[in-house]
Amino acid sequence: MNRIFVIDDEAAMGENIQRMLKLPETSVTAYTDPVKGLADAMARPPELMLLDMRMPGMSGEELFARLHPAHPGLPIVFLTAFGSVEGAVSAMRNGAFDYLQKPFRREDLMLVVKRALSHVELEQEVGRLKGRLEALGETDHPQTRSAAMLDLTGKARRAAATDATVMILGESGTGKEVMARYIQSQSPRKNKPFVPVECSALPGSLIESELFGYERGAFTGAERTKKGLIESADGGTLFLDEIGDLSVELQTRLFRFVEERQLRRLGGLEPVRVDCRILCATNQDLAAKIKAGTFREELYYRLGVVTVKLPPLRERPEDIPHLASFFLERFSRRYGKSLSASPRFYEALLRQPWPGNVRQLKNVIERLTALHPGGVLEPEDLADDPQPPAVACQLSSLPWKEAREQYLSSFELSYAQAVLARCDGNISAAAREAGVDRKTFYALLRRSGE
Numbered sequence: 001m002n003r004i005f006v007i008d009d010e011a012a013m014g015e016n017i018q019r020m021l022k023l024p025e026t027s028v029t030a031y032t033d034p035v036k037g038l039a040d041a042m043a044r045p046p047e048l049m050l051l052d053m054r055m056p057g058m059s060g061e062e063l064f065a066r067l068h069p070a071h072p073g074l075p076i077v078f079l080t081a082f083g084s085v086e087g088a089v090s091a092m093r094n095g096a097f098d099y100l101q102k103p104f105r106r107e108d109l110m111l112v113v114k115r116a117l118s119h120v121e122l123e124q125e126v127g128r129l130k131g132r133l134e135a136l137g138e139t140d141h142p143q144t145r146s147a148a149m150l151d152l153t154g155k156a157r158r159a160a161a162t163d164a165t166v167m168i169l170g171e172s173g174t175g176k177e178v179m180a181r182y183i184q185s186q187s188p189r190k191n192k193p194f195v196p197v198e199c200s201a202l203p204g205s206l207i208e209s210e211l212f213g214y215e216r217g218a219f220t221g222a223e224r225t226k227k228g229l230i231e232s233a234d235g236g237t238l239f240l241d242e243i244g245d246l247s248v249e250l251q252t253r254l255f256r257f258v259e260e261r262q263l264r265r266l267g268g269l270e271p272v273r274v275d276c277r278i279l280c281a282t283n284q285d286l287a288a289k290i291k292a293g294t295f296r297e298e299l300y301y302r303l304g305v306v307t308v309k310l311p312p313l314r315e316r317p318e319d320i321p322h323l324a325s326f327f328l329e330r331f332s333r334r335y336g337k338s339l340s341a342s343p344r345f346y347e348a349l350l351r352q353p354w355p356g357n358v359r360q361l362k363n364v365i366e367r368l369t370a371l372h373p374g375g376v377l378e379p380e381d382l383a384d385d386p387q388p389p390a391v392a393c394q395l396s397s398l399p400w401k402e403a404r405e406q407y408l409s410s411f412e413l414s415y416a417q418a419v420l421a422r423c424d425g426n427i428s429a430a431a432r433e434a435g436v437d438r439k440t441f442y443a444l445l446r447r448s449g450e
Helices: 011-020 034-043 060-067 082-093 106-135 147-160 176-185 207-212 248-260 286-291 297-303 319-334 343-350 357-371 389-395 400-422 427-434 438-447
Strands: 002-007 026-031 048-052 076-080 098-101 166-169 194-198 237-241 277-282 306-309 339-341 375-377
Touching (some): 002 034, 026 034, 034 060, 048 060, 048 106, 076 082, 076 106, 098 106, 147 176, 166 176, 176 237, 176 277, 207 248, 286 297, 357 400, 400 427, 400 438, 427 438
Parallel strands (some): 002 026, 002 048, 048 076, 166 277, 194 237, 339 375
């Protein structure tokens, strides 16, 4: 049942609205006393409030100022006379849903009420979905016990309140996209599109048209106009992952877009304005690429208004048991297992080097959960890990960067082949199992030499 409160000192107005809003599953309660209406709304907020601006004893602005902080999700529509429209517009800037200017037609009232109730229904559905995801261990909040990571999360949350571009740095697998999604979830654009673009996975011949779109007839096969990924992020957040892999030519076009927030599709003449927040990430040393002339310095500074550098897992060992427990609970629920881990298991995890960082830890826990019959995980369960400690010893004579690349390459091959074998060679099914798209899965196999 949708409950609507009308607070207006003129009894006739409340009665008229009650007559106009005869809707199924909807009740309308009219108040001439704003103090009584406020008390009832504070105790049990309705789904919608229609509130007069000018009332003796307590104005609509004063009532809104007291009610909105306590119940920010309650949509409030102001009922205004001609002289109070400016106040209603000001209230909308502070969180009011809309306003109606008296006298209004029934059609106008019905339109704004239906919009407000649809908004409430959508917010409730989002809340339910978030609750289900959190119950399954799926969350857009970074999981950490590390003081350094908590500081970075606070920095990211402060940046999220603005539209500043954010550069997220860190080794592969440290959780750069998780941090990007966290920033988006804490921003005013949280209910708008989040468009991730993996720059390294897009073929060089297609990346420009994929990013910027194209007009019909721009090239052979362009039979219709197509929006690019940047344009599809209008109103929301564009996340450019592995930004260091973009060619210098595309960096030039991207810089122009970042500066002007306008783009031209391939073959197009008219500029297209796009309002989006830009987040980007890379595991590369952009300073070195700037010196080598393969990354534009002005683009680096324009994208890195705020920089968040994620530490590798080896530098935050306190997160290893916490993350392992988090993933174990998530995958136990996903696979219908009753599984826990012994203290010795967590101690064994702490002795691992984790060159693949959080991603590698997540994959190991998922594999163990999927294959274990149930009960308690012990250190012995790590014995058949695709990357036993002996491999790390064999690579210890190499420089860290080279050893890490070899380690990751071998891990990617083992992981991709195992998933592919489990899916009987079906690439699409394997990509779904791995939680990546087909292009990324192919890239794993190609990088591994297959």
